[in-house]
Amino acid sequence: MKTSKCRIPTLFLFISLAVFAGLLYRFGEHWLHLLLLYLSGAAWARQFVSELPIARTVAARFVAGETADDAINAARTLNAKGISATMDYLGESVTNAAEAAAARDEILRLQDRIHESGVNANVSIKLTQLGLKIDRDTVLENTRQILQRAQQYDNKVRIDMEESGVTDATLNVYRTLRDEYGFGRRVGIVIQAYLFRSEADVRQLVADGAWVRLCKGAYAEPHNVAFADKADTDANYMALTKMMLSAEARQNGVYLGVASHDEAIIRKTIAYAQENNISPHEFEFQMLYGIRRDLQESLVKDGYQVRVYIPYGSAWYPYFMRRLAERPANLWFFISNFFK
Ligand SMILES: Cc1cc2nc3c(=O)[nH]c(=O)nc-3n(C[C@H](O)[C@H](O)[C@H](O)COP(=O)(O)OP(=O)(O)OC[C@H]3O[C@@H](n4cnc5c(N)ncnc54)[C@H](O)[C@@H]3O)c2cc1C
Structure with a gap:
């Protein structure tokens, strides 16, 4: 050095x-x-x-590599074990339109590669990488192009959730694009169980019949917006899971991704699904690349759907x-x- x-x-x-x-x-x-x-x-x-x-x-334990091909190879290995994937081109909080356009182009190429290679995968995107902190038109236009490409390939796009300062703006872009013709079932959102506001957001998403990933939340948040105590976040996680697995939610078309490596949460979700006759095909478990591979594989063996989030690229530091x-x-x- x-x-x-x-x-x-x-x-x-x-x-x-x-x-x-x-x-x-x-x-x-x-x-x-x-x-x-x-x-x-x-x-x-x-x-x-x-x-x-x-x-x-x-x-490298958490990131598949620097290129889209590295992510495709990782997805192929997971697919062979019965696990689907979502791929994330690393990067966030860009401050100029050229950088946002470059990220959009890389994600469009990634969608092409997913389609050509035939792997079972979709893409996850961060709106601050696509211009959310620049202006609304920039992020809308970049994200719209990614949704159009997903529509062309009959695939989906998940919008990740970032720090609480951009929650409203992220939900706003999600709703605007979801309501545009043809994008309704192409785009999903993420909710963080550590935020106080999430119960109200989930109530709305249940009414909308949305496609939702639920996670605990990964950012440093002030005490006036998020639970400080892990036990409170975990309790809220289960309450929100039950809301999104309810009969009403499923009838409305809600499809839940339970994104956690927490065995207690996974066990409770399975027990709740069994008690309420919810089929393993009505929801999925999601985990991060390189974390709890044993658990990913044992859930598949037990008949559950599992999707792994595969990040790639050179901007790996914050992740x-x-x-x-x-x-x-x-x-x-x-x-x-x-x-x-
Ligand atoms: C598919 C997916 C997508 C996500 N998307 C978002 C998002 O859009 N926005 C957001 O804020 N957060 C996102 N997250 C991150 C999430 O919010 C949590 O920070 C992360 O999943 C850790 O929480 P946990 O539920 O696994 O529970 P924890 O209680 O944190 O962990 C439970 C157990 O899991 C294992 N574990 C957890 N993390 C690690 C680790 N880093 N290394 C090794 N073992 C670990 C350990 O065994 C630990 O005891 C996502 C997580 C997943 C799985």
């Missing part, structure tokens, strides 16, 4: 942070979680960590840091390899 004069203070800062993180890991996981979420958005940390060869190696924040043991593996 190069240690030019300007990088020595950064290296010192990183080592101090690593030691600090080690202490936090030992004495307070909650604070470590918050520190990692802060670092996921810090430009100085992004530059430094992205250049570390060990960071790339550890990130990687959110995965470290979710499970501090991942961070320990990263730091110990750094010092080796």
